[in-house]
Amino acid sequence: MADSAVDARMRMVAGAADMIGRRGVNATSVRELAKHTGAPLGSTYHYFPGGKGQLAAEAVRWADDLTARMLAPAMAAGPTEGLDVFLGMWRKKLVDSDFQAGCVVLGVAVEATADGESVARDAAVFAFGNWTSILAGALRERDVEPTQALGTATLIVASVEGAVAMCRAERTTQPLDTVGQELHRVVRSVLVEAAG
Structure with a gap:
């Protein structure tokens, strides 16, 4: 695939992630995606013959990869540093989008119900598991x-995802800030227990 074709395809995947994060899977159509990304409608069907289910799955994989690439190096520095990066990433996304953008992975996880969307739901399950695994690995590295x-890593992912939804509803970062403080307390406690 030529570089321009790869770029066009990736713009569509990133655009789908943005739209699903803002509207959800059911309110995102392939036609609107083409308009949102400035792509011809035909190219959308060419690149994604599996339709909306394939597009949603690829959007989730794209978001998973982006998050993992940010999270893994921070976690190598330590669990609290990784937690700060995870919280900061979501804070920035919320503020930069005026609280309109949420998590494409959560959007797909809660809405992908049609048979053709099972591949998207599977991608969401993998993404949540990947983030949890990265977080858990950093904690295991600290004994x-x-x-x-x-358990702590699952608590972090679930808490942050819920806080992002609350922030969008309330149009403030306060829920995320509060959850972040509590998660830091939990992580510190777990690390002290492991060291003792």
Whole structure:
């Protein structure tokens, strides 16, 4: 595939992630995506013959990759540093979008119900698991017992996802800030317990 074709395809995937994060899967059409990204409608069907389900799955994979690339190096520095990056990433996205943009992964996870969208739902399950695994790995590196590391990482992902939804509804970062403070307290406690 030529570079311009790759660029056009990636613009559509990124555009789909943006639209689904803002509107959800059901309110995002392939026709609107073409208009949103300035792509000819025919090219959308050419690049995504699996339709909206394929497009949603690729948007989730794109968001997962972007998040993992930000999260993994920060987690290598330590769990609290990684948590700060995760919280900061969502804070920036919320503020920059005037609280309109949410998580494409969550949007797909809660809305992808049609048979053709099962691949998108599977991508969402993988993305949440990937983020949880990165977080849990950083905790295990600090001698946190594997079950507790996984539980703490799951708490982080679930709490941040819920806080993002609350921030969008309330149009303020206060829920995310509050959740962040509490998650820092949990992580510090887990690390102290592991060190003792």
